[in-house]
Amino acid sequence: MARIRVNGVDLHVEERGAGAPILGIHGTPSSAALWADAAERLAGHGRCLTYDRRGFVRSTGAEADAATSLDDHVADAAALLEQVGAMPAAVVGRSTGGLIALELARRHPEAVSALVLLEPALFTIDAATRAWAADARDRIAAAAAVDPDRAAEAVFRVALGDDAWTGLPAGARDAFAAASGGVLAELAGDGLDLSAHPRRYVAGELDAVRSPTLVVVADASPEPLHRAAEWITDRLVDARRSDVAGGHLIDPADPVVLAFLDAHAAA
Template sequence: MSRMRVNGVDLHVEERGTGFPILGIHGTPSSAVMWEGAAATLAHHGRCITYDRRGFLRSGVPATSESVDLGDHVEDARALLELLDATPAIVIGRSTGGLVALEFALAHPSTVRALVLLEPAVFTIDPEVEAWAGGLRRRTADAAAEDPDGAAEAVFRLWLGDAMWESLPGELQAMFARTSPGVRAELDGDGLDLSAHPRRYTDDELAAVTMPALIVAADESPEPLRRVAVRLAERLPDARLAPVEGGHLIDPAGPEVLQFVDEHAAG
């Protein structure tokens, strides 16, 4: 574990294993804490790098800014991999982390060998899902304005259901609550799924993401999240869809992911 200064921000970074680089990008709200078990498994398949994105838990934000944009997260990932001499990498992103991973692959294709997108939060790809997400975003912003420290809990309850939040052990609820500053920064930012102006992709842009991609969707997730995975798998040139059991917190080291990682780390 280490602290690395990236683009004016101190990021909490963890490395495990050796071999081909594998970068894990967590969702919103979350932290590399939620990837510890998966990272330990992935470390048997390559050099696994995980980190807390700017604004979340153990990573900072610039003192001069209260908002975080999609581009900030993309450039942090790029700079981090360059500092670690870890390009190209297989990039795994879950939820909002999947959106960051997709934008990263589009902006810096030479740094990405392959993509794994675990129900990526690319909600503008489908009009009905975009409308659903827009309504939830407004309710999340209202909840965060009323109770800033409860912003992370509001995301869980509004987007994934009360049962998801209440199923979490108390220590995880406390950890997620500490990521509320990151949630608020993304609500005030641009391009993210929680932003008032989320990123929109044209067909030509998606066609330019030509590296192999595995898109994973869980059978118990909210239907809009599963629909996005299907739509994206149809529009990326070299993507395949992998259905799995369970809910939205898909295992970044599930068997289908490990098979994909081994295939592309070798080739």
């Protein structure tokens, strides 16, 4: 474990294994702690790096009440890979982390050798997904206004349902709740799925993403997540989709992910 200074913030970074670099980017709310088991398995297939994104749990934000944007997260990921000598890396991003990974590959193609997008949180593809995401954001913002410390819980309940939240072990609920500060910063920022002004791609922008890409979707996830995944898959030069069982918290070390990473490394 290490603390790495990038772009004015200190990131908590964990490294496991050896070989071709693999970078894991968690969703919102989350942290590298919630990827620990998956990171151990990913480390059997390469040099696995995971980190708490700025403002989340063990990483700092620029300031206590900072607004965090997609630009910030992309710049942090690129700087992290450069500082630790892990370019290019196969980047695995879940949910919001998938959107960050996609934009990282678009802006910094030299930093990304392959992409794994686990239900990437891009909800600006059509009117229906935009309406669904706007409603989710309003519900989360309303809950956070009542109790800021429950912002992360509100995201979880909206994305996976009340029963999923209450069914979590107490330790897992505490781990998610610790990410509330990062949630609030993203609500105040731009470009992310929880932002008032989320990222919206125009025709041709994703042509710059040339990395081999696996887009993974869970069968029980809300329909907007399926549509977003299909939309992205159709617009990337070298992408395929794989469906798995379960809900939105797709295992970053699912067998389909490991097989893709191994095939990419062999190639």
